[in-house]
Amino acid sequence: MAATVIDGKAFAAKVREQVAEHVKRLKDDHNITPGLAVVLVGEDPASEVYVRSKGKMTVEVGMKSVEHKLAADTSEAELLALIDQLNNDPEIHGILVQLPLPDHLDEDLVINSLDPAKDVDGFHISNVGLLGTGQKSMVPCTPLGCLMMLRDHHGSISGMNAVVVGRSNIVGKPMAQLLLGDSCTVTIAHSRTKDLPEVVRGADIVVAAVGRPEMVQGDWIKPGATVIDVGINRIERDGKKKLVGDADYESCAEVAGAITPVPGGVGPMTIACLLANTLTACCRANGLDEPEGLTA
Numbered sequence: 001m002a003a004t005v006i007d008g009k010a011f012a013a014k015v016r017e018q019v020a021e022h023v024k025r026l027k028d029d030h031n032i033t034p035g036l037a038v039v040l041v042g043e044d045p046a047s048e049v050y051v052r053s054k055g056k057m058t059v060e061v062g063m064k065s066v067e068h069k070l071a072a073d074t075s076e077a078e079l080l081a082l083i084d085q086l087n088n089d090p091e092i093h094g095i096l097v098q099l100p101l102p103d104h105l106d107e108d109l110v111i112n113s114l115d116p117a118k119d120v121d122g123f124h125i126s127n128v129g130l131l132g133t134g135q136k137s138m139v140p141c142t143p144l145g146c147l148m149m150l151r152d153h154h155g156s157i158s159g160m161n162a163v164v165v166g167r168s169n170i171v172g173k174p175m176a177q178l179l180l181g182d183s184c185t186v187t188i189a190h191s192r193t194k195d196l197p198e199v200v201r202g203a204d205i206v207v208a209a210v211g212r213p214e215m216v217q218g219d220w221i222k223p224g225a226t227v228i229d230v231g232i233n234r235i236e237r238d239g240k241k242k243l244v245g246d247a248d249y250e251s252c253a254e255v256a257g258a259i260t261p262v263p264g265g266v267g268p269m270t271i272a273c274l275l276a277n278t279l280t281a282c283c284r285a286n287g288l289d290e291p292e293g294l295t296a
Ligand SMILES: Nc1nc2c(c(=O)[nH]1)N[C@@H](CN(C=O)c1ccc(C(=O)N[C@@H](CCC(=O)O)C(=O)O)cc1)CN2
Pocket: 050, 096, 097, 098, 099, 100, 121, 141, 142, 232, 243, 262, 263, 264, 265, 266, 267, 268, 269, 270, 271
Protein backbone atom coordinates (compact mmCIF):
# COMPACT_ATOMS: atom_id res chain seq x y z
CA MET A 1 0.00 0.00 0.00
CA ALA A 2 1.27 3.47 -0.84
CA ALA A 3 2.28 5.67 2.07
CA THR A 4 0.28 8.67 3.25
CA VAL A 5 2.12 11.80 2.13
CA ILE A 6 2.60 14.24 5.00
CA ASP A 7 2.10 17.65 3.40
CA GLY A 8 4.60 19.92 5.12
CA LYS A 9 3.73 22.87 2.92
CA ALA A 10 0.06 22.82 3.98
CA PHE A 11 0.96 22.15 7.62
CA ALA A 12 3.46 25.03 7.64
CA ALA A 13 0.77 27.36 6.26
CA LYS A 14 -1.50 26.37 9.18
CA VAL A 15 1.30 27.00 11.70
CA ARG A 16 1.94 30.44 10.18
CA GLU A 17 -1.80 31.19 10.42
CA GLN A 18 -1.76 30.31 14.11
CA VAL A 19 1.32 32.49 14.63
CA ALA A 20 -0.42 35.38 12.84
CA GLU A 21 -3.47 35.06 15.13
CA HIS A 22 -1.24 35.21 18.23
CA VAL A 23 0.67 38.18 16.83
CA LYS A 24 -2.60 40.05 16.26
CA ARG A 25 -3.69 39.33 19.83
CA LEU A 26 -0.34 40.53 21.18
CA LYS A 27 -0.80 43.79 19.31
CA ASP A 28 -4.47 44.27 20.22
CA ASP A 29 -4.15 43.33 23.90
CA HIS A 30 -0.60 44.44 24.79
CA ASN A 31 0.57 46.76 21.97
CA ILE A 32 3.56 44.45 21.40
CA THR A 33 4.97 43.50 17.99
CA PRO A 34 7.45 40.60 17.87
CA GLY A 35 10.63 41.49 15.97
CA LEU A 36 12.99 39.14 14.13
CA ALA A 37 16.45 40.12 12.89
CA VAL A 38 18.12 37.93 10.27
CA VAL A 39 21.84 38.32 9.59
CA LEU A 40 23.31 37.08 6.32
CA VAL A 41 27.05 37.21 5.69
CA GLY A 42 28.14 36.74 2.07
CA GLU A 43 26.29 35.83 -1.09
CA ASP A 44 25.51 32.12 -0.93
CA PRO A 45 22.60 31.87 -3.40
CA ALA A 46 20.57 29.31 -1.42
CA SER A 47 21.02 31.32 1.79
CA GLU A 48 19.86 34.47 -0.01
CA VAL A 49 16.66 32.66 -1.04
CA TYR A 50 16.01 31.37 2.50
CA VAL A 51 16.66 34.80 4.05
CA ARG A 52 14.31 36.47 1.56
CA SER A 53 11.54 33.95 2.39
CA LYS A 54 12.12 34.44 6.12
CA GLY A 55 11.76 38.22 5.76
CA LYS A 56 8.63 37.90 3.61
CA MET A 57 6.91 35.41 5.93
CA THR A 58 7.86 37.40 9.04
CA VAL A 59 6.04 40.43 7.62
CA GLU A 60 3.09 38.26 6.47
CA VAL A 61 2.42 37.08 10.03
CA GLY A 62 2.48 40.69 11.25
CA MET A 63 5.92 40.74 12.86
CA LYS A 64 8.68 43.31 12.45
CA SER A 65 11.41 42.03 10.13
CA VAL A 66 14.96 43.39 10.06
CA GLU A 67 17.55 42.10 7.60
CA HIS A 68 21.28 42.72 7.87
CA LYS A 69 23.19 41.72 4.76
CA LEU A 70 26.93 41.87 5.34
CA ALA A 71 29.78 41.51 2.84
CA ALA A 72 31.51 38.12 2.61
CA ASP A 73 34.73 39.63 4.03
CA THR A 74 33.03 41.05 7.16
CA SER A 75 35.36 40.61 10.13
CA GLU A 76 34.41 38.62 13.22
CA ALA A 77 34.62 41.82 15.30
CA GLU A 78 32.14 43.60 13.00
CA LEU A 79 29.70 40.69 13.13
CA LEU A 80 29.96 40.41 16.92
CA ALA A 81 29.37 44.16 17.25
CA LEU A 82 26.16 43.85 15.21
CA ILE A 83 25.00 40.89 17.34
CA ASP A 84 25.70 42.90 20.50
CA GLN A 85 23.58 45.75 19.13
CA LEU A 86 20.71 43.34 18.33
CA ASN A 87 21.03 41.61 21.72
CA ASN A 88 20.39 45.01 23.31
CA ASP A 89 17.58 46.15 21.02
CA PRO A 90 14.25 45.88 22.90
CA GLU A 91 12.27 45.75 19.64
CA ILE A 92 14.12 42.59 18.54
CA HIS A 93 12.95 39.35 20.20
CA GLY A 94 14.62 36.88 17.84
CA ILE A 95 18.01 36.91 16.12
CA LEU A 96 19.13 34.43 13.49
CA VAL A 97 22.51 34.20 11.81
CA GLN A 98 22.03 32.37 8.53
CA LEU A 99 24.34 29.36 8.13
CA PRO A 100 26.73 28.46 6.67
CA LEU A 101 29.02 31.38 7.50
CA PRO A 102 32.09 32.14 5.38
CA ASP A 103 35.11 30.05 6.45
CA HIS A 104 37.02 32.85 8.22
CA LEU A 105 34.21 33.24 10.80
CA ASP A 106 34.02 30.95 13.83
CA GLU A 107 30.45 29.62 13.75
CA ASP A 108 30.44 28.48 17.40
CA LEU A 109 31.83 31.79 18.64
CA VAL A 110 29.26 33.76 16.64
CA ILE A 111 26.28 31.62 17.71
CA ASN A 112 27.36 31.68 21.36
CA SER A 113 27.53 35.47 21.30
CA LEU A 114 23.74 35.64 20.80
CA ASP A 115 21.53 36.34 23.80
CA PRO A 116 20.20 32.77 24.41
CA ALA A 117 16.71 34.20 25.00
CA LYS A 118 16.78 35.67 21.45
CA ASP A 119 18.44 32.62 19.85
CA VAL A 120 15.40 31.55 17.81
CA ASP A 121 17.50 28.91 16.03
CA GLY A 122 18.14 27.18 19.36
CA PHE A 123 21.82 26.69 18.49
CA HIS A 124 23.36 28.53 21.47
CA ILE A 125 25.19 26.21 23.85
CA SER A 126 22.82 27.26 26.69
CA ASN A 127 19.78 26.22 24.67
CA VAL A 128 21.48 22.96 23.67
CA GLY A 129 22.10 22.21 27.35
CA LEU A 130 18.58 23.19 28.40
CA LEU A 131 17.04 20.97 25.72
CA GLY A 132 19.35 18.08 26.67
CA THR A 133 18.25 18.32 30.29
CA GLY A 134 14.55 18.62 29.48
CA GLN A 135 14.28 22.28 30.50
CA LYS A 136 12.53 25.15 28.78
CA SER A 137 14.70 26.30 25.86
CA MET A 138 14.62 27.64 22.33
CA VAL A 139 14.31 24.55 20.11
CA PRO A 140 16.00 24.26 16.67
CA CYS A 141 13.42 24.94 13.95
CA THR A 142 13.86 21.92 11.67
CA PRO A 143 13.62 19.27 14.43
CA LEU A 144 10.71 21.19 16.01
CA GLY A 145 8.93 21.08 12.64
CA CYS A 146 9.54 17.32 12.38
CA LEU A 147 8.17 16.80 15.91
CA MET A 148 5.04 18.84 15.13
CA MET A 149 4.37 16.75 12.01
CA LEU A 150 4.88 13.49 13.92
CA ARG A 151 2.55 14.58 16.73
CA ASP A 152 -0.04 15.70 14.22
CA HIS A 153 0.14 12.45 12.26
CA HIS A 154 0.29 9.99 15.16
CA GLY A 155 -1.38 11.85 18.01
CA SER A 156 1.11 10.36 20.48
CA ILE A 157 4.52 8.91 19.61
CA SER A 158 5.17 7.67 23.15
CA GLY A 159 6.88 4.27 23.23
CA MET A 160 7.69 4.20 19.52
CA ASN A 161 11.14 3.16 18.25
CA ALA A 162 12.75 6.10 16.49
CA VAL A 163 15.97 5.99 14.50
CA VAL A 164 17.57 9.31 13.61
CA VAL A 165 20.04 8.84 10.77
CA GLY A 166 22.46 11.74 11.17
CA ARG A 167 24.24 13.31 14.13
CA SER A 168 24.52 17.00 13.26
CA ASN A 169 24.19 19.64 15.97
CA ILE A 170 21.49 21.40 13.93
CA VAL A 171 19.18 18.44 13.25
CA GLY A 172 20.26 14.94 14.35
CA LYS A 173 21.15 15.57 17.98
CA PRO A 174 18.28 17.95 18.86
CA MET A 175 15.83 15.69 16.97
CA ALA A 176 16.90 12.77 19.16
CA GLN A 177 16.40 14.89 22.30
CA LEU A 178 12.91 15.93 21.20
CA LEU A 179 11.89 12.34 20.40
CA LEU A 180 13.21 11.25 23.79
CA GLY A 181 11.21 14.09 25.37
CA ASP A 182 8.09 12.56 23.77
CA SER A 183 9.04 9.15 25.27
CA CYS A 184 10.28 7.44 22.09
CA THR A 185 13.04 4.84 22.32
CA VAL A 186 15.73 6.62 20.33
CA THR A 187 18.75 5.46 18.37
CA ILE A 188 21.10 7.93 16.73
CA ALA A 189 22.64 6.24 13.70
CA HIS A 190 24.95 7.68 11.05
CA SER A 191 26.91 6.86 7.94
CA ARG A 192 29.39 4.74 9.93
CA THR A 193 26.80 2.78 11.92
CA LYS A 194 27.42 -0.96 11.60
CA ASP A 195 24.68 -2.58 9.51
CA LEU A 196 22.74 0.65 9.17
CA PRO A 197 19.89 -0.92 7.10
CA GLU A 198 19.21 -3.44 9.88
CA VAL A 199 19.20 -0.69 12.53
CA VAL A 200 16.73 1.36 10.48
CA ARG A 201 14.52 -1.73 9.96
CA GLY A 202 13.78 -1.68 13.70
CA ALA A 203 12.25 1.81 13.55
CA ASP A 204 8.62 2.88 13.73
CA ILE A 205 9.89 6.40 12.97
CA VAL A 206 12.86 7.09 10.70
CA VAL A 207 14.30 10.60 10.53
CA ALA A 208 16.68 10.80 7.57
CA ALA A 209 19.10 13.66 8.22
CA VAL A 210 22.42 12.29 7.04
CA GLY A 211 23.11 14.75 4.21
CA ARG A 212 23.51 12.09 1.51
CA PRO A 213 21.10 12.06 -1.44
CA GLU A 214 18.60 9.15 -1.35
CA MET A 215 20.70 7.08 1.04
CA VAL A 216 17.84 5.49 3.01
CA GLN A 217 16.32 2.77 0.82
CA GLY A 218 12.86 1.23 0.80
CA ASP A 219 14.16 -2.18 1.87
CA TRP A 220 15.54 -0.53 5.06
CA ILE A 221 12.03 0.51 6.12
CA LYS A 222 9.74 -1.53 8.38
CA PRO A 223 6.33 -1.83 6.69
CA GLY A 224 4.04 0.92 7.97
CA ALA A 225 6.84 3.03 9.50
CA THR A 226 6.86 6.83 9.25
CA VAL A 227 9.71 8.38 7.26
CA ILE A 228 10.60 12.02 7.94
CA ASP A 229 13.05 13.22 5.31
CA VAL A 230 15.13 16.23 6.35
CA GLY A 231 17.54 16.11 3.39
CA ILE A 232 17.69 18.85 0.76
CA ASN A 233 20.10 17.73 -1.97
CA ARG A 234 20.38 19.31 -5.40
CA ILE A 235 21.34 16.59 -7.89
CA GLU A 236 21.41 16.22 -11.65
CA ARG A 237 19.56 13.24 -13.16
CA ASP A 238 18.98 12.54 -16.85
CA GLY A 239 20.43 15.98 -17.56
CA LYS A 240 17.88 17.67 -15.31
CA LYS A 241 18.42 19.42 -11.96
CA LYS A 242 16.37 17.88 -9.17
CA LEU A 243 15.85 18.35 -5.44
CA VAL A 244 15.92 15.07 -3.52
CA GLY A 245 15.95 14.09 0.14
CA ASP A 246 18.13 11.71 2.15
CA ALA A 247 15.55 8.93 1.60
CA ASP A 248 14.86 7.32 -1.76
CA TYR A 249 11.27 8.55 -2.05
CA GLU A 250 9.92 6.02 -4.57
CA SER A 251 11.12 2.88 -2.80
CA CYS A 252 10.43 4.18 0.75
CA ALA A 253 6.88 5.30 -0.14
CA GLU A 254 6.06 1.74 -1.26
CA VAL A 255 6.76 0.36 2.20
CA ALA A 256 6.23 3.21 4.67
CA GLY A 257 2.92 4.09 6.31
CA ALA A 258 3.64 7.81 5.96
CA ILE A 259 6.39 9.89 4.40
CA THR A 260 7.37 13.53 3.96
CA PRO A 261 8.22 14.55 0.38
CA VAL A 262 11.15 16.68 -0.76
CA PRO A 263 10.39 19.42 -1.60
CA GLY A 264 7.24 20.26 0.35
CA GLY A 265 7.83 18.27 3.53
CA VAL A 266 10.16 19.29 6.34
CA GLY A 267 11.65 22.35 4.54
CA PRO A 268 8.61 24.66 4.80
CA MET A 269 8.20 23.74 8.48
CA THR A 270 11.66 25.20 9.23
CA ILE A 271 10.56 28.78 8.52
CA ALA A 272 7.12 28.28 10.12
CA CYS A 273 8.86 27.12 13.32
CA LEU A 274 11.26 30.06 13.17
CA LEU A 275 8.22 32.35 13.32
CA ALA A 276 6.72 30.25 16.13
CA ASN A 277 10.01 30.51 18.06
CA THR A 278 10.12 34.29 17.57
CA LEU A 279 6.60 34.52 18.97
CA THR A 280 7.60 32.31 21.92
CA ALA A 281 10.71 34.43 22.58
CA CYS A 282 8.57 37.59 22.50
CA CYS A 283 6.01 36.14 24.92
CA ARG A 284 8.77 35.03 27.32
CA ALA A 285 10.51 38.43 27.13
CA ASN A 286 7.24 40.10 28.13
CA GLY A 287 6.25 37.61 30.84
CA LEU A 288 3.23 36.43 28.85
CA ASP A 289 1.86 32.89 28.40
CA GLU A 290 3.54 30.95 25.60
CA PRO A 291 1.49 30.02 22.53
CA GLU A 292 0.06 26.52 22.97
CA GLY A 293 0.94 23.88 20.36
CA LEU A 294 3.74 25.96 18.87
CA THR A 295 6.53 24.85 21.21
CA ALA A 296 8.08 21.50 22.10
N1 LIG B 1 20.55 29.81 10.85
C1 LIG B 1 20.08 28.79 10.13
N2 LIG B 1 20.70 28.45 8.99
C2 LIG B 1 20.22 27.39 8.27
C3 LIG B 1 19.05 26.70 8.69
C4 LIG B 1 18.43 27.08 9.89
O1 LIG B 1 17.42 26.48 10.36
N3 LIG B 1 18.98 28.14 10.59
N4 LIG B 1 18.50 25.70 7.89
C5 LIG B 1 18.95 25.55 6.52
C6 LIG B 1 18.31 26.43 5.51
N5 LIG B 1 16.92 26.82 5.75
C7 LIG B 1 16.67 27.82 6.60
O2 LIG B 1 17.50 28.60 6.97
C8 LIG B 1 15.85 26.27 4.98
C9 LIG B 1 16.06 25.22 4.13
C10 LIG B 1 15.01 24.75 3.31
C11 LIG B 1 13.77 25.32 3.34
C12 LIG B 1 12.67 24.90 2.42
O3 LIG B 1 11.56 25.37 2.54
N6 LIG B 1 12.98 24.05 1.45
C13 LIG B 1 12.04 23.69 0.40
C14 LIG B 1 12.80 23.59 -0.90
C15 LIG B 1 13.37 24.92 -1.28
C16 LIG B 1 14.27 24.84 -2.49
O4 LIG B 1 13.76 24.61 -3.58
O5 LIG B 1 15.47 25.05 -2.32
C17 LIG B 1 11.41 22.34 0.68
O6 LIG B 1 12.07 21.48 1.28
O7 LIG B 1 10.26 22.17 0.27
C18 LIG B 1 13.57 26.38 4.19
C19 LIG B 1 14.58 26.84 5.00
C20 LIG B 1 20.45 25.83 6.46
N7 LIG B 1 20.81 27.03 7.11
